[in-house]
Amino acid sequence: MPNNIYFIGIGGIGMSNLARYYLAKGKKIAGYDHVESELTKQLSKEGAQIHYEDNVDLIPSEFKAQTQTLVVWTPAVPNNHSELKFFRENGFPLMKRAQVLGEITRTKRGICVAGTHGKTTTSSMIAHVLKQSAVDCNAFLGGILKNYDNNLLLSDKSDLTVIEADEYDRSFHWLTPYMAVVTSVAPDHLDIYGTEEEYRKAFVHFTSLVREGGTLLMEHKVDIIPEVQRKVKVYYYQGGTGQTPPSEKPDFYAQNIRIGNGEIFFDFVTPETIFNDIQLGVPVEINIVNAVAALAIAWLNGVSGDELRRGMASFRGAKRRFDFHLKSDEIVLIDDYAHHPEELEASISSVRKLYPNRKLTVVFQPHLYSRTRDFYKAFAQSLSLADEVILIPIYPAREEPIPGISSEMILDLVTAPHKKTVAYNDLVDSINRSDVDVLLMAGAGDIELLVEPVKKKLNG
Secondary structure (H helix, E strand, O other), rough: OOOOEEEOOOOOHHHHHHHHHHHOOOEEEEEEEOOOHHHHHHHHHHHOOOEEOOOOOOOOOOHHHHOOOOOOOOOOOOOHHHHHHHHOOOOEEEEHHHHHHHHHHHHHHEEEEEEOOOOHHHHHHHHHHHHHOOOOOOEEEEOOOOOOOOHHHEOOOOOOEEEEEEOHHHHHOOOOOOOEEEOOOOOOOOEEEEHHHHHHHHHHHHHHHHOOEEEEEEEEOOOOOOOOOOOOEEEEEOOOOOOOOOOOOOOOOEEEEEEEEEEEEEEEOOOOEEEEEEOOOOOOOHHHHHHHHHHHHHHHOOOHHHHHHHHHHHHOOOOOOOOOEEOOOOOOEEEEEOOOOOHHHHHHHHHHHHOOOEEEEEEOEEEEEHHHHHHHHHEEEEEEEOEEEEEEEOOOOOOOOOOOHHHHHHHHHHOOEEEOOOOOHHHHHHHHHHHOOOEEOOOOHHHHHHHHHHHHHHHH
């Protein structure tokens, strides 16, 4: 690995943890991102040289030495990006972020968590439970873990490395897992895969990458038939429902689930034993199934029962994953990253169960024109579970607008009693304290920047 590493898109959640990793290894780090953020400010404090204008002249001179610099880039960066073109045209070695992670999984024991949804919370839970146990681990996470205020965990005694395996652009196909988890294969990213069948095939291929003698853990409803190498052990897990175990018992599941007084407890069932009274540190129903997967992986790696209980009870979650900003008898404000119809439905349903007799307002920002085009009917169905729906315009991310595709497509089909669209810059002013009881703000775009202003408005 060269001494200089230049990141194009250094502020991304996945790129930033790689930059942090190589800073910790003593490498010189520089990079570009289109906007300054808390992440890039922190990276600068840690020693990275970062600029925010796509300008070859701003690349530090030492990073223009072709034999001494590796360039890491993200597919979210367009091909006409001038700095990317400069490095390509001058023969610099270039690697996608996923390729770099792939190299790491070939030298470490990678625990790779894939799935349409649930992967950030599940991988974060695995990392935390392992980290606070005698087993320990490293981790490259897709969210900032509140327990550590970081998306990178390092260990000087363990080669176990937890990685969030992203299916976008088939990135997870670069990995060589020692253990793999598949949480869901609900179709997504059809702009890349074209069809639901091709999307599922990508996950089948991912299962074939688990190294010989490794372990594959799949949620029991995942509708693919895995293809595994010799001596790979395949397990299934389920969250469990109510007071009884599932009718077709998977290898790992929750039973005797107790929800009340803002707390969730359950008994964790393994093929060999039952661990009673597991408490969820982030007590929302959608986290039960994620916790079962995390506990299973930890148990398979030798974490003790006491460590399982302590780790899950002390888990504080990842930022923007069912993140409470206000929580009182008068008002509740939750921020969530949900950006797929199934995620949105799970999130809204969890809020409903926590606050069954209170008015629920959902503010949603669709993410990507292509995803809105493909799933607008399903988004409307999920949002219709709320009492009031407020939609703001689509966050384009890497895409150009698609004619005729807008948030109004979703709104037209929403059946909630109250619904409207609001311009992004007008959202805060449109929120009336007297109308809000429980407010869920959801989406993967820049809606997160509106959470604090909305919080101040509600507190005012």
